[in-house]
Structures are given as structure tokens and as C-alpha cells.
Amino acid sequence: MYIKRLELKNYTSFDSLQLDFSPNINIISGENNIGKTNIIKALYSTTRTIDDIQTENEKPGLPPVTREKMGEMLARKLVGVYRPDYVGRLARRTTGRAHASFRIIFNNDNRFVVSFDSSAKKSVSIGGSIQRLLNSPLKSVYIPPKEIISAAENFAALYERYHIAFEETYYDLNRLLLLPAKKGPTNTRQKKLLKKLEMLAEGKVVLQQNGRFYLKAKGIGNIEMGLVAEGYRKLSTLLYLISNESLTEHSILFWDEPETNCNPQMISPLVEIMIELARIGVQVFICTHSYFLQQEFSLYSEYKAEREKLDIKFFSLYKQDGNITAESGSTLAELEHNTIMQEFNELYNKEQELFYAD
């Protein structure tokens, strides 16, 4: 299952916005505070809740989750992921009571509609083709900007026991990381991808009995994740999520700023891996400020994507007449508003002024 379209109305900083996504790779850019992360968090919170309800419904002896409970579960997830005081705070700030809604349209025209008032405290209204959605295979994975694999052994327990001010995305990722790895790759594509990742990470990722992750490097042995460079921790995270089949066909991966704390040299392999993931059927959403990441994907899109039957879509969010709007294209050149390139041009202009100054 993949996400085809998102429609937002009075949600967070958006007045009204519609985005049509690629089933393969979506790259979202825009200046700070424009709402890139808000978009992928709306998609993640919903798909993750569907994923959780599917797991809940699989438990033997329990009645299926009611629609009312689903509304409460989603409200809790939205609060955990965005960390507002209560869910109604996610409605666009206006004078008086505001009504917010978003609609996610999946392939096969399945829909999930969410709506709530600015006064909503613990629940949101949900509608759409819920039952059909609950019967479709779906896994939702969110990788936040900072890595968590080096603190995996006690983060989940701490999060569950104490009130710590971390976005729930970290907790969710941590929980996925603690799922055991499968004995071996289940298909050739997965095998190829794992091999490539192991080559890039220069080792295998192992989860020990003590709940700690290690990078098992040839000839060196186990290296604690905390001693491995952050770029490698990101690769290790992906490696393990593939090994334990959190990232597999029908998974949707949301990755907020993959470039954070990464050497630019690491960007090219990360892009390669995201392309491989899309090839095995993972729908990928990326928010980025990285020039290199944008360009790597754009080059792929210009020269290879069509032949390899992958669809890459670039989105740029920008302000127009006080409202946030978006444009999209299959290459960067198609975008009129590209904050990263604009910044490059600014830098060029600045240097030119300095060159000509007395």
C-alpha cells in the first residue's frame, strides 16, 4: 500500500494544501519552519496508527478496535509525535474556534479522513474506508534527524516509565530496532540490499542480549554503536530495520533530514540505499535541507529513473500571499522555488559584491 495524495485544511501552519505523491521517492524541501516535517508527521502518525491497530486486531481473544478508540489512538499519536499541549493545538491558529482536517488517499482509492476542532483534547474524528485500509498490508517507519541506535538499550524503558520530552518518533523507532532480526534475507533483492549496506557500513549490525547494538567489523570484532561515526549509525539503523523486516515491501519510510550530522561523502551512499529501498517496494518520504542530497536524487531522476522504472518527485514548499503553497516536479530544474539553490545564488551574489568592493 502506498500514499497517493494528502489534502490538508487548517492543519498546523497550512491553510489549504494538496500534494500528489510518487509511489517511490518523495523529496520535500523548503525554508525552515515552512512545515515540511508537519507534512510527514501527519502521514506518519496516521499510517503508524493504522499499523498499530492492525497489530492490535491480530491479538487473539480481543475484540476489534472500535472507531472511537481509533480516534483516541490517533489523537494520542499526534500528540506524541508533534508534542503540542493537546491535539486541538494542531488546528491552524486563528481567532475563535478552528476546524482542522486532513485526508490521506492511498492507492486503490482507500481514504483516511481525520478532523478535529481546536478545542479537541483527547480524540479526533476519523472516517473513510477504514476497514479496507485495516486489511491492507502496511508498515510505517519514521527516522528522526538524530540517531537513537546508540542509546537503544534503555531509551524505550525510560520513555515508558518516565515523562521525557522526546518526540514519540524516537520511541517508535527504538521499538522497531528492538525487534529481533530475521535469520536470513527472505528474497534476492533484500539480500542484495543488505550486502550493499554491510559493505558501506563496513560490518554487520548485531543486537546483543544486553539490548545494545554493535557494529561487527571484519578483523576488529564488535564496536559499540556509540563509538561509531554518526553516518555509520544511520547506515546501521537502516541495515537493522531491513534485517528485522520493518523496512520491506509495503513499508512507508519517512526520513526527516537524513543529512543531519553526516559527512557529505555519506550522502551518496544514503541516496543509493533509498533508491534500493524504493526498488524493493518501500515508499520513501524525505525532508531535506541538503544540496548534495537534492542533487544526487535529481541526477538519478534525470539520467536513470525512467530506465529503472522509479518515479522521483521533488516538492518545494514556499509562502505566497501569506499562505504556504507547494510546487512539484520530477527534476530539481522544474522547481521555480528552491530554497537551497536560492541560498547558493545568494552566496554567489555576496562573493561578487565582495570581489568588486574597493
Add this chain to the structure above:
Amino acid sequence: MQIKEGSLLFDFNDDVTAIKFDEQPFYRNKFNVLKGARGVDILAYNRECFMILEVKDFRGYEIENRKRVTATSSVSKGKGCTEEPLDLELALKVRETLACMLAAALDDNEEDISPFFKPIIDKARGRSNISLKVLLFVEGDIPRFPLYSRNMIDSIKKKMRWLNARVFVENIDTHKAQHFFEPSRVKQN
């Protein structure tokens, strides 16, 4: 003052004195007979600035010159590029140009190039605050020009650590009208 270089016309501001360096008799008849000698296209100065200007016009010939446009020493290294990288070419031309200017100044009969040596020697002796600028003007359809120029500027600076000069790369589209000269394209007969 106007100087035509290929199909490009450089219209210098009123206070600027400029010459087409590589067409001066001293350069052509004396300096350039030495094997390996070379020189930049234009020298220009006013009270604040001394500019060494090299023009590369690839417009309409971008495909044939693909390697040459993008070649910097680091990009072409190890990629079998037989062309001389632009950063190296410019640095060598600047070196030769300065040597030729000194020689012209030492020649009692030379009157074209030697006046251009004075602002430089004044700066060297601390008698003026004029700034020395090296500008590479690259015309042609070059994608992502600001990024291209960033890479080229850094490469040229690396090759020109020996000279205390500012370095920049621009073209007609990125040049700003109020800056020293106005470039334009002229029709070829």
C-alpha cells in the same frame, strides 16, 4: 572604453583604462616568441582596482568543449582528461602576464603595456591601496552556474596562492551592470 574579445564586447566604465593585452606588439613580437609564453586577454584599471581578465567563450560550442568547460585540476585528475584544466591555464597566464608586464616596464621603448605596471608597483611599494583582481569570464550554457563558479573559484585560488589577488568567475547573466564594465554579445560578420 570598449574592448571586443571574440563575439563579446566589454564596455568599461569611464574611469577605467583597458587594453587587449595579448594583442600588444611587445607581447606578440617579443614575449610570445619564447616557447610556452602566454598571456591573459585584457588588463584594466582605475583608481581602486587593477583587473586581470581572461575570457572563455564556449557559447554554441559547449558540447565540443564539455571537458574543457568543467575541467578543474581536481575534477580532471585521474579521469583521462587530456585538456589543460581551466584553473591551471588561468594561473599560468596570470604568472606569464605579470612577467611580461615587468619586462615591458624595463623596456624604454615600450609604451603600451608599461603604464599598466605602474599601479601594480605602486601597490607593491605601499603607495596605493588598489586591489588586484583576477576575473575569469566564462560564457556558455553551463548548468548550475553558481555551483560551477564556486568550484572553479576555489580551484583557481589554490593555483594562485602565490599572488595576493581576489578571484572571481562570472558570465553575462551573472555580471552586474554597475561593476567596472558592461559585457554584451555582438553579432559576428
